[in-house]
Amino acid sequence: MKSRILLFIIFILAMGCTTVEVCDENNDSELVARFKTRHEGAPADTTVSALTLYGIREGLSDSLLYDSISTSGFVVPLDPHHNFSSFVLQINGQADTLVISYDQEIYMISYTCGFANLFTIDDNIELSNGVIKSDTILNDMIDAEYEENEEHIWLYL
Amino acid sequence: MKRMKNISGFISKAAILLFAMALFLPVSGQDSVRVSGQESEAVSGKDTLRTFGPRFGIDLARFFYILADPSEKGAEVSVDFEIYKNIYPVFELGYNSISDIQELFDYSSAGSYGRVGLDYNFLKLKDRSYHHAITLGFRYGMSVFKHNIDNVIVPGDYWGDYLPGPYENNLTGHWVELVGGMKAEVLSNFFLGWSVRYKVLLNPEMDPLMIPELIPGYGTGGEKRAFGFTYSVFYMIPLIKK
Numbered sequence: 001m002k003s004r005i006l007l008f009i010i011f012i013l014a015m016g017c018t019t020v021e022v023c024d025e026n027n028d029s030e031l032v033a034r035f036k037t038r039h040e041g042a043p044a045d046t047t048v049s050a051l052t053l054y055g056i057r058e059g060l061s062d063s064l065l066y067d068s069i070s071t072s073g074f075v076v077p078l079d080p081h082h083n084f085s086s087f088v089l090q091i092n093g094q095a096d097t098l099v100i101s102y103d104q105e106i107y108m109i110s111y112t113c114g115f116a117n118l119f120t121i122d123d124n125i126e127l128s129n130g131v132i133k134s135d136t137i138l139n140d141m142i143d144a145e146y147e148e149n150e151e152h153i154w155l156y157l
Numbered sequence: 158m159k160r161m162k163n164i165s166g167f168i169s170k171a172a173i174l175l176f177a178m179a180l181f182l183p184v185s186g187q188d189s190v191r192v193s194g195q196e197s198e199a200v201s202g203k204d205t206l207r208t209f210g211p212r213f214g215i216d217l218a219r220f221f222y223i224l225a226d227p228s229e230k231g232a233e234v235s236v237d238f239e240i241y242k243n244i245y246p247v248f249e250l251g252y253n254s255i256s257d258i259q260e261l262f263d264y265s266s267a268g269s270y271g272r273v274g275l276d277y278n279f280l281k282l283k284d285r286s287y288h289h290a291i292t293l294g295f296r297y298g299m300s301v302f303k304h305n306i307d308n309v310i311v312p313g314d315y316w317g318d319y320l321p322g323p324y325e326n327n328l329t330g331h332w333v334e335l336v337g338g339m340k341a342e343v344l345s346n347f348f349l350g351w352s353v354r355y356k357v358l359l360n361p362e363m364d365p366l367m368i369p370e371l372i373p374g375y376g377t378g379g380e381k382r383a384f385g386f387t388y389s390v391f392y393m394i395p396l397i398k399k
Contacts, residue, residue, distance in 0.1 A: 026314050055315065063315070080311060080319035106311060106321045108367045111379065114261035115311050117319065 023113035028077035029144045031085075031100065031121075035073055036136075036154045043136070046157060047072045052090040055079065056097075062088075073151075078142060080104060080117045089131065091157070096131035098155075102142075109144060116144030125153065132157060208395035211238045212348070216251070218388040229255045229371065235389065237276065245276040247294065253302075253373030262309040268302020270374030276336065288342045288393070290350075296334040298356070300373045303327050304364075330372040331359040340391065348391035356383040 036043040053066040053074055065076055065087075079085040084101040101122040106115045119142040125135045136154040216233035223230060233251035240246055254267035274296035280289060305325030310318050338352030361381045363369070369378030376383035 027311050028313050028315065057316065060317075065315070077313060077315045079316040080313065081316060085316075105366065106309065106324070107365070111264075111368065111370050111377075114259075115306075115309050115321070117311060 021110060021112045023109075024144070024146075027109065027114060027116040027144050029080075029117045029119055029142050030075050030077050030146065031119075031142055031152050032075050032150050033073050033153045033155055034151050035071075036156050038156060043154060043156070045072055048091045048157070050090075050092055054088055056086040056088065078102065078104075078117070078119050091131055094131045095129060097126075097128040098132065099126035099128075101126075107143070118143050121152070208346070208393070208398050209239055210394040210396035211236050212391050212393040214348075214350070214389040214391040216387045216389045218351075218386055219251075221388075228257045229253070231373070233374075233387065235391075239278075243278040245278065245290075245292070245294075247274050247276055247296070248272070249296070249374075251374055253300075253371060255371040257370070260310075261312070263307045264304070264370055266302060266304035266369055266371040266373070268300055268373045270298060270300035270302075270330075272296040272298040272334065272374065274334070274336070276338075280339075288340070288348070290340045292336070292338055292340070292352075294336045296336055296354075298330075298332045298334060298374050300330040300375060301327075302330070302369075302371075302373050304367065304369050304371070306367065324367065326364050326367065328363045328369060328372075329360075330363060330369070330375055330378070332356050332372075332375050333359065334385070338387075346393045346395055348393065349389070350391060351386065351388045354385035354387075356385055357381070358383070 102119040214235040231253035237247040249272040256265040276292040276294035278290040280291040307323040340350030
């Protein structure tokens with residue numbers, strides 16, 4: 001009888017203290033970009049009425065990340081297979097290509113959730129067609145933990 | 158799909174250990190009755206010889222841990238000696254390893270550890286020929302180990318899963334422990350004892366890229382504080398009689 005009570009106590013203790021860690025759906029490290037305009041020299045928030053955006057993927061068909069969305073910025077995963085990611089942006093019908101280069105290493109999110117990439121983006125972001133006039137890098141470290149109000153780059157229209 | 162996993166390794170270890178101790182309880186219970194009976198018969202102990210010597214121990218809890226988590230293996234031995242009345246310098250040596258195959262990566266960590274410290278026995282016994290002890294003490298612990306990963310998958314929906322190469326790192330962990338416990342001399346020079354330990358990791362940032370899942374002798378590297386148990390059997394070599 002005594003041992004049964006003890007086993008019951010052990011069971012309750014074991015159940016009560018069990019913690020559950022919930023992982024994100026994916027371990028993508030995502031770049032957060034905001035659109036800006038220069039208003040009397042100072043950056044000001046702006047919204048584009050239709051953004052279409054996709055990444056240039058070798059050997060894979062184009063797959064839209066944004067499809068004619070009205071937005072003040074975008075969030076895109078970076079390509080861990082190369083030391084750069086290329087994105088095609090169509091802003092109100094005009095296309096531009098954005099090439100972001102970086103160094104990367106893997107790091108452990110947690111033992112349960114596994115590994116992700118830590119990207120450190122280079123200073124010079126390539127912009128080809130002049131739709132985006134310039135950029136500012138606010139935070140060059142991009143990891144898989146998404147924080148609220150996190151911003152990595154500003155793109156000036 | 159969300160991935161979920163219970164992190165209950167430590168808890169299940171504790172549960173198994175408690176269960177194991179429960180198996181031993183009837184035995185040690187009878188012993189304590191026998192011992193206290195003898196104590197009452199004994200004279201105050203002034204004419205009884207007290208023996209001193211190095212006391213060697215082996216941690217039985219380690220074997221029960223293997224039942225809770227077969228991926229983790231370990232062994233631990235200890236030696237202590239009453240150098241001054243009620244003061245016992247303690248040395249502990251051990252080996253600990255984990256080898257785990259998971260959905261997203263394979264992990265292993267293995268290495269040796271040592272602890273050095275003091276125990277103070279604050280049990281006042283009228284008859285000093287018995288060596289029961291209730292102790293409080295501290296330890297400094299150091300572990301030299303290697304951990305590595307292989308077959309890593311970084312899942313990615315848009316660019317595809319990324320498979321980086323293996324990674325390994327040689328590390329040294331440092332920690333301090335507060336130790337409370339008791340030992341009962343169940344047969345002449347044979348002891349059974351347990352200890353509970355509160356551990357504080359001194360260098361949790363030892364590998365910024367990969368948290369060690371096992372720091373041998375300490376526990377999970379992701380925790381800056383940890384608890385530990387030992388349940389040991391000891392033999393004291395009676396070298397000196399006073």
